[in-house]
Amino acid sequence: MTAPTDAKLKVWDLPTRVFHWLIVALFVVSCLTAGEAMKIHMLSGLLTFTLVATRILWGFFGSTTSRFGSFLKQPKTVLSYARQLRPGYAPPVFGHTPTGGWMIVALLALLMLMPMVGAFGNDDVTFRGPLSYLVDKQTSDALTELHEALFSILISLVILHVLAVVVYHFVFKEDLVRPMITGERPWRGPLPAARFVSARLALLLWLAMLALVYVYVLR
Numbered sequence: 001m002t003a004p005t006d007a008k009l010k011v012w013d014l015p016t017r018v019f020h021w022l023i024v025a026l027f028v029v030s031c032l033t034a035g036e037a038m039k040i041h042m043l044s045g046l047l048t049f050t051l052v053a054t055r056i057l058w059g060f061f062g063s064t065t066s067r068f069g070s071f072l073k074q075p076k077t078v079l080s081y082a083r084q085l086r087p088g089y090a091p092p093v094f095g096h097t098p099t100g101g102w103m104i105v106a107l108l109a110l111l112m113l114m115p116m117v118g119a120f121g122n123d124d125v126t127f128r129g130p131l132s133y134l135v136d137k138q139t140s141d142a143l144t145e146l147h148e149a150l151f152s153i154l155i156s157l158v159i160l161h162v163l164a165v166v167v168y169h170f171v172f173k174e175d176l177v178r179p180m181i182t183g184e185r186p187w188r189g190p191l192p193a194a195r196f197v198s199a200r201l202a203l204l205l206w207l208a209m210l211a212l213v214y215v216y217v218l219r
């Protein structure tokens with residue numbers, strides 16, 4: 001089937017969009033509270049962990065466009081896509097841009113790792129991570145340093161990520177942000193086949209993650 005010229009096509013399911021914007025909000029909270037309000041820092045970080053872990057499961061069991069298998073492309077595909085980019089034009093893609101796929105994996109991996117390492121850390125004053133009792137003080141200090149080093153990498157990638165979105169908007173005239181909000185993008189030509197999985201499954205997976213973190217980390 002072919003879409004009419006002004007058609008809107010659903011690309012992102014609700015869970016993927018909600019995960020993204022919650023992760024962004026919690027990232028801001030984690031940055032603002034680091035070293036200041038450690039209880040809130042811990043909670044926002046652990047919430048990030050539950051969302052990212054669910055998003056990773058969604059990358060295997062979720063909707064077509066959210067699956068790693070659908071958006072992680074081989075280097076030659078990424079290169080051939082990048083060669084077609086020119087001012088005012090980006091080849092239309094159903095889902096993540098091939099150039100963005102591996103960046104997304106890196107962002108998700110760091111967003112998982114940071115809370116995992118932070119949970120063993122301490123702030124040398126009153127705060128001890130909920131898992132820090134499992135290691136000695138020296139190891140806890142080293143893991144706090146690792147947590148801070150991982151943050152330097154994460155913030156660099158976040159800046160690149162946001163810059164890429166801005167470049168797509170102004171140089172290639174492709175609005176990637178609106179689809180991440182509404183779930184839809186303009187589309188011409190043949191309609192790609194896609195399966196959208198019920199948001200209820202994502203909610204169940206997330207609740208399970210929350211329960212696991214509560215039982216094994218916070219209790």
Ligand code: HEM
Nearest residue numbers: 016020024027095096097100104107108158165176177180
């Ligand atoms: C206001 C700032 C931001 C904007 C406008 C933005 C926008 C976007 C857009 C448009 C996409 C989809 C890209 C594509 O179509 O290929 C995306 C994906 C993504 N962004 Fe952002 N982003 C922002 C901040 C962040 C931050 C701070 C993080 C992490 C801390 C982040 C992590 C991610 C991740 C992990 C994905 C993949 C989404 C998924 O497949 O679930 N973003 N972002």
Ligand code: HEM
Nearest residue numbers: 030034035042045046114115118119121122123129148151
């Ligand atoms: C994605 C989630 C997280 C982000 C983005 C984040 C970010 C940060 C940042 C920016 C710092 C300050 C680094 C510096 O001073 O150079 C920090 C410190 C720290 N974070 Fe996190 N964090 C996250 C999750 C967590 C979690 C879940 C915990 C604990 C359960 C935690 C525990 C700590 C500790 C103990 C410190 C050291 C504070 C100090 O030395 O004053 N973080 N984090």
